[in-house]
Amino acid sequence: MVELEVTVELRTPLLLGARKQGTVVETLNSLPGAMLRGALGRLLARRCGHPPDAHVGCDFAAIFRADVQPRFGPCYPAQSEFSAPFPATARQCKYYPGFKAQDKEAHGIHDALIPLYAYEEVSQHQWVKVYQPYCRICNAKLEPVTGFYESLGNSYWQPRPRVRRLSRTAINRRRRVAAEKLLYTLELLSERMSGPPLNSDEAPSVPTRLRGKVWAADDAQAERLLELLPQVTQLGGGTSRGLGVVTITVEPRWDTPPTEPSDAVRQLAEAASDLDFERVEAQAGSLTHRLARFNAVLLKALREYPDYRPPAGRLYFTVDCLSDVVWLNGGLPTALLPEQFAGARRARTFSLPRRLSGFSGATGLMRTPQLAAGRGSVFLYCLDNATPEAVSSMLAVLQMAESDGLGRDRERGCGWVQICSPFHLEVMPK
Incomplete structure (x- = not known):
């Protein structure tokens, strides 16, 4: 398959509704591949004007009715490189979390898979000291890490998109005034986020970027996606209120994938x-x-x-x-x-x-x-x-x-x- 690199840059706050907790509608911290795929499908279906079951000879049919459809991967927050979700085995200090390069007071993040499995494997054959997942610096308990990490040479950085909240109230349709007891709050991904520190200790404010990948079936399908995906200008909910305005950049993968040795x-x-x-x-x-x-x-x-x-x-x-x-x-x-x-x-x-x-x-x-x-x-x-x-x-x-x-x-x-x-x-x- 042909690999394409996708960058989604937010121009206005993005509403990615996840679940409702009381009166607060929480947001996702990444863009699902299904949402990007659906936005492109709506754009192409509206443009061609065909009935839902009669797409023939149009861009919609070439993309979504092909024998092998393209794969739309999720887009995660990142700046310089592609980020990845923390594995379930990643651990950090409960009281001083985060990477040391990102926070001077942090005690670091590490992966516990190899030492944990080594202990479990050896303990089946002989008595060994119990593996204790405690912080090496303050002896506090370790807790799982959520979110994403990005490699910056010899160090790591944890991109954290800023979250904004907008409070709204429902309208009484008969009286055209605010309805009682119907206040709700929307969580949004902000169009700005803290970037990796450059020459100073303060993290600069940079545009929020979500990076992901799309895999096309062949070169012809890849050419269509290179042309059509940048035409998607709105994602998520609340687009009629100015939310979700984005700029999408699609590029083919320029670097050569590492080759496997013949032996x-x-x-x-x-x-x-x-x-x-x-x-x-x-x-x-x-x-x-x-x-x-x-x-x-x-x-x-x-x-x-x-x-x-x-x-x-x-x-x-x-x-x-x-x-x-x-x-x-x-x-x-x-x-x-x-x-x-x-x-x-x-x-x-x-x-x-x-x-x-x-x-x-x-x-x-x-x-x-x-x-x-x-x-x-x-x-x-x-x-x-x-x-x-x-x-x-x-x-x-x-x-x-x-x-x-x-x-x-x-x-x-x-x-x-x-x-x-x-x-x-x-x-x-x-």
Whole structure:
């Protein structure tokens, strides 16, 4: 598929209604792929003027009636690079949260997957000291991290869009005055946010940008999306009141994706057999490189227990959900990925169940609510017998999962996954 990079810059506050808490309608902190897809569909359907069931020979038919529809990924707040949701294994100090580079008083954020699994694996064979998830500086409890992170070279930054609140009241239709006891408040994403600090300690105010990706089926479909997506000028709710004015920029991916080494299967199989993943040579960022680095750090954590000898021939990998994943088990949606995936067994689960719903722009009816593994969910898998044949089959499945996604509703932004996120290697607070 052809990968396109999408940047949505807010010109006015954006209303992304999530759920209602009392009289407050909360907002999402990111743009779902389904909303971007629906906005483009409404624009094209209004332009061509065809009935809903008679779109032929128009832009709407070329995009939404194609044999392979484009995938609209979610757009997350970011400035310089694309951001990603924190994995469910990310932890921070309860009293001094945040990255050290972003807040001088913060005690840092780290990932607990590798040390936690190493403790659980070793404790099954011998007595070890209980793993205690406490802050290394103040000994306070650690808590999960929500939101998104963005890589800035050797450090990280946590983009936080500002949230505004608008109070409104309903109008009595008979008297044309404010109705009693019908006050409500709308949460909005502000058009300005705090950017990463440059030369001073103060964070500058920058336009709010949401970055994401769209995958087109072929070059012809990509050319249409490059032309049509920037024509979407309003998103979200309250557009008749001036809310949701945006500027969308779409660009093809210019950098060349990292290539996999021709002998990746042999290198990984031998490294798993010899318990030496440091010798694997692969281009930085490639799937082989991420697999080797993850297993090397995990093996180092296991060897910190002096009386434990890691078994040879094992190869671990994680499936990190960058968006919600709708997976069916026996025909029913579940918040878990399968127990057997790519020939490996599921060794550990950190799932964030989420209920997906919404309205169909084509029918005007509510979609059937379904359960999904929410963004940030992490699934650890173990290939017990990493023979060359098993590694070859595993790599083929993992490459397809990253390029095509997993599960259902992928055209609406679900199913975006990454194998062995580099953030899992941050076992020390940063």
